[in-house]
Amino acid sequence: MEYLAQQMMNAFAFGAEYALLALGLAIVFSIMGLVNFAHGEMIAVGGYSMVAMAALSLGNPMIVIGFALLAAVVASVTLERVAFRPVRYADPTTGLLTAFGVSIILQNLFLLLVSPRPIAVTSLYFLEWSIPIGMVSISSLQLFEALTTIIVIVALMLFLRQTSLGLAMRAAALDFEMVRLTGIRANRVFAMAFMISGMLAGIACIFIMARRGSVDPHLGFDPVLKAFVACVVGGFGSLPGAVLGGFLLGVVEVAMLVLLPQSLGGMTDAFVFGIIALVLVWRPNGILAARAEKGDKQ
Amino acid sequence: MNRGLVGASLLALVLVIIGVVAAYFGTRYQLRLVYSAYVNLLVVLGLQVFMGNARVTNLSHSAFMGIGAYAAAICVTPQNIKAISLPDAPWGLNTFALDPVTSALIAIAVTGLIAFLVGIVIVRLSGIGATIVSLAVLVIIHSLFLYRTDIFKGNQAFFGIPQVFSLTSVVILAVIVVFATRLFRESRWGIALRASADDEVGASTMGVNIYRLRLIAWVMSGVLLAIAGIAYAYYLGTISARPFYFNHVFLTLAMLILGGMRTITGAVLGCFLISFGLEWVRWLETGPLLLGIDLPEALGLSGIALGAVIVLTMALRPGGIMGEREIEDFILKS
Numbered sequence: 001m002e003y004l005a006q007q008m009m010n011a012f013a014f015g016a017e018y019a020l021l022a023l024g025l026a027i028v029f030s031i032m033g034l035v036n037f038a039h040g041e042m043i044a045v046g047g048y049s050m051v052a053m054a055a056l057s058l059g060n061p062m063i064v065i066g067f068a069l070l071a072a073v074v075a076s077v078t079l080e081r082v083a084f085r086p087v088r089y090a091d092p093t094t095g096l097l098t099a100f101g102v103s104i105i106l107q108n109l110f111l112l113l114v115s116p117r118p119i120a121v122t123s124l125y126f127l128e129w130s131i132p133i134g135m136v137s138i139s140s141l142q143l144f145e146a147l148t149t150i151i152v153i154v155a156l157m158l159f160l161r162q163t164s165l166g167l168a169m170r171a172a173a174l175d176f177e178m179v180r181l182t183g184i185r186a187n188r189v190f191a192m193a194f195m196i197s198g199m200l201a202g203i204a205c206i207f208i209m210a211r212r213g214s215v216d217p218h219l220g221f222d223p224v225l226k227a228f229v230a231c232v233v234g235g236f237g238s239l240p241g242a243v244l245g246g247f248l249l250g251v252v253e254v255a256m257l258v259l260l261p262q263s264l265g266g267m268t269d270a271f272v273f274g275i276i277a278l279v280l281v282w283r284p285n286g287i288l289a290a291r292a293e294k295g296d297k298q
Numbered sequence: 299m300n301r302g303l304v305g306a307s308l309l310a311l312v313l314v315i316i317g318v319v320a321a322y323f324g325t326r327y328q329l330r331l332v333y334s335a336y337v338n339l340l341v342v343l344g345l346q347v348f349m350g351n352a353r354v355t356n357l358s359h360s361a362f363m364g365i366g367a368y369a370a371a372i373c374v375t376p377q378n379i380k381a382i383s384l385p386d387a388p389w390g391l392n393t394f395a396l397d398p399v400t401s402a403l404i405a406i407a408v409t410g411l412i413a414f415l416v417g418i419v420i421v422r423l424s425g426i427g428a429t430i431v432s433l434a435v436l437v438i439i440h441s442l443f444l445y446r447t448d449i450f451k452g453n454q455a456f457f458g459i460p461q462v463f464s465l466t467s468v469v470i471l472a473v474i475v476v477f478a479t480r481l482f483r484e485s486r487w488g489i490a491l492r493a494s495a496d497d498e499v500g501a502s503t504m505g506v507n508i509y510r511l512r513l514i515a516w517v518m519s520g521v522l523l524a525i526a527g528i529a530y531a532y533y534l535g536t537i538s539a540r541p542f543y544f545n546h547v548f549l550t551l552a553m554l555i556l557g558g559m560r561t562i563t564g565a566v567l568g569c570f571l572i573s574f575g576l577e578w579v580r581w582l583e584t585g586p587l588l589l590g591i592d593l594p595e596a597l598g599l600s601g602i603a604l605g606a607v608i609v610l611t612m613a614l615r616p617g618g619i620m621g622e623r624e625i626e627d628f629i630l631k632s
Contacts, residue, residue, distance in 0.1 A: 035426050086613035092426055093355055094616045097555060101608030104548055108601030116597065225437065228430045236426055266445040273434040277419050280431065284422040 005136045007254055013142035015250025016149035017204055021227035022234065022242035023156065024200035030173040030237040031193045033092045037099040038079060039227070040220020041106040042198050045075040046205030047215030048114060050121045064123045068209075069202035076198025077191055088190070110217035117216065124210035145207045152203065153243060156196070160239075165192055173237070226253075226272075233276055235286030244288060252276065302484035305626040309480070309566055310473040313339075316570070317469035329465060335573035336468040337530045341550045342557075342565045343472075343479045344522030348515045350559040351488055353495035354425050357547055358416075358432040359523050361439035364542030366409045366524025367531040368443070368450055371459045373401035374532075379458030386448040398462045398532065406524045413520025414513070421512035436547065443539035455536045463532040471529060475522060480562045480624075482518065487511055492560075545601075549576075552604045555611050558618025563625040568618065572607065579603045 021039065028036050049071035053064045083102045087095045127144060130137045160166040168184045169192060180186055201220075208223060209215065227242075230249045234241025249272065256271045264271075279287070313336075320332040345359045373396045375383075380392035396404070416435055420428050443450045450456065482488045491511045494501035502508055531537050549572070557568025583599045611618060 035429070083609060087616075090612075090616060093353065094612050096355060096426065096429060097551075098609055098612040100548070100551075101605040101612065103605075105602050105605035105609065108598035108605065111598035112596055112602065225433060229434055232423075232427045232430045236424075264445075267441060270438040270441050270445075273438050277431060277434070280423060280427065281419055284427070285424060286427070 002136050006138075007258055009136075009138055009142055009146075010257075011251045011254035012247075013139075013145045013250070014253055015247035016145045017207060017223065017246075018226050018230045018249050019243045019246030020149055020152065020200050020204040021223055022230040022246045023153070023239060024197040024204075025224075025227055025231050026234075026237055026239050026242035027169075027200075028193050028197045029231070030239065031169060031176070032084075032088060032095070032190060033237075034084060034087075034095040035092065035099060035228075035236075036197065037096065037224075038083075038103040038106060039197065039201055040224035041103055041110075042072045042076050042201035043205040043208060043220035043223065044106070044110060044215060044217065046072040046202050047121065047209050047219050048110065048119075050123060050209060051114070051119050051215060054121060054123055059123060061123065061126060065206055068205055069199060072202030072205060073195055073198040076194045076201065080190055080194040084194075107217045114217075118214040119216070120214045121209055122213060124206065125213065127210045141207065141210055148203060148207075152200065156239075165189070169193060229273065229276055231286075233279055233286055235289030238286070238288045241286055241288035245286070248279075249276070301624075301626055301630065302480050303477075304630065305563065305624045306477045306480040308625045308629075309476050309563060312566070313469060313472050313476065317465060321465055331573070331577060333465050333468060333533055335570060336465070336472050337526055337533070338550055338553065338573060339472050339566060339569045340468075340475055340526035340529060341523060341546075342553050342569045343475050343562065344519050344526055345550060345554055346559060346562065346565045347479055347482060347522060348512075348519040349554065350561070350565070351483060351491040351495065351515055352512050353492075353559075354420075354512070355429040355551075356432045356519070357429060357551070358435040358439070359519070359550065360542045360544075360546040361436045362409055362413060362520045362523040363527040363530070363546075364439065364443060364539065365412055366405045366527030367537050367542070368456070368527075369405035369408045369524075370398075370401045370528045371456055371531045371537055372449070373404050374398050374460060375456075375458045376460075383451065383457060384448065388448065398460060402525075402528050402532075405528055406521055409524035409527075410517055410521045413517045417513045417516035417520075421509050421516060436543070440539060440543050443542070450539060453539055455538050457536045459531050459535045459537070461533060461535040463529055468529050468533065471525065475525065476562060476566070479522070479565075482515075483562060487514060491515055548604060548608075552607045555618055556607050558620035558622075560617065560622055561620045561624050563623070564618050564620035567620060572604070576600055576603065 025036055025039055028034055046068040049068050050064055053067055058064065058067075079102060083098060084095070087098045128139060128141045131140050131143065160170055165188070168179055168189055172179045172189050176186070179189065204223065208219070212219075226249055227246065230245030231237075231242050232245070233248060234243070234245030252275050253268065253272050256268050256275075260268060260271060283289070316332070317336075320329060324332060341359060341363055344363075345356060348354065349356050373394075376395045377393065380387065380395070384392045420431055420435075423431060444452045447454070483492075490501065490506045491508075493504070494506050494508045494511065498508065527542075530541075553568040553572045554565055555568065556572060557566065558564030579600045583596050615621070
């Protein structure tokens, strides 16, 4: 029973992390059709900003967290202006390859300017302690992660439903030309999408760093690959799909970690992706994909 | 079709000339460099068959190259060496050794079969889904290479493969593959596939079976990648899992994108431009003395250069240098 509760909490925390990242990918994709391969590098930017804080001996956790979030948001918005503006209205493949190139450039910049080796970051260890609830003891970090994700999803929903910019963003996902005709600035919608995406990456970064305690140039690759798979399974561009896919991936991953014998430990990801591939055989466009006929105007 | 033969012949001529020049004037190190450029050319052409015709970005190609290389290596390496390097290999893999040709054929068949099984999933997905799943395939296959150290030796060297290939053999192979890919591009299947990439609904109303064509191109791509892997293993004599992962994926992807993924000429051009251009960047990376200034060592510069090539090509010339043009378009009148 305890074991089960513990594993369910694990699955929820894993799923929360993937859902946060997948949401960040989906919000950008739904508006400009860009598969943002450079999303993982936003996590790394957040991580390196913590290194910078440590170097400046600013230990206050609020400052560290705030600065990491700010760094991820600024990096994300900057990328939109510098790299993704030329391919804004290009076809998805062009955007995807551009983002892929940007991701490679950033990873190698970290390698060149900082260090190819992992750098320890200890300023977030305080987030981790264990909370006994009845018979079960829960990691505080997992609890924070789950709560934060729920708050973020609710806040994002409120933003998209209750504010005019949020409404514009939802409309932009359906018909961007129409939104521009109503006098809303395209630049503002794009900037907002990247700002939200960067913010979500920053939040995920905090939890990843608190768990791993070190940053290296490829920090973002693994979690973002999972987030991509979550997006594909949920239906690319669908926000509820991203959340569903993220949690589904979390459950499958923890199930694999529990069920697979110890000797197959290195193969967990391979099994997770294999199971997800089966879901895609059943529904090639993802579980919650819009039932658009091919050839319809998007 | 005839234009295709003319174009392929012109490219073959270029490939032979580069090979001959390298063989006569190159130093040992330069020969190795030219050889690896030809192997990468085989990879880029294999990638072009699927990516250029179906226009779905594939990121798993290096893994299929790895499967081909390892399958051939396991078959061809003599028993006495395998007894040392793979003492715990299952299924009696270390109890036999075949001749290079049979091994190569087995490797091609194995890779083709795996490509077929993966392809069944890939071809049904929409463009972006297929790309992400292909990335997952790369990660799965790489983790298999690393995990089954009793078969693949992971990041350690798999040594003792007979070095039966020379520069001549890879140039001949490249010429054959240039003809094969160019003729595929101009064939009924190639044209139908390119039409489906331009207009999926339109092509399928004209009776094009898109999934089947994509699968054919995907498996053909897998087979060509296996050939590239075999050429790699048969020349170096030593392989490990690392060269079949991410770095190689984006190196070859940058080559194809720079030249232009829609044409064979683009694939050849991009491959040689980057192969030789990168050597210059690698020299900068070591921190040389340039115009009297002692430059610092700059690890990662080649990665930045490759990324910049991809980003700039996409921003300035999304079709690559060649766009839709093949080499014969400069000579023949349309």
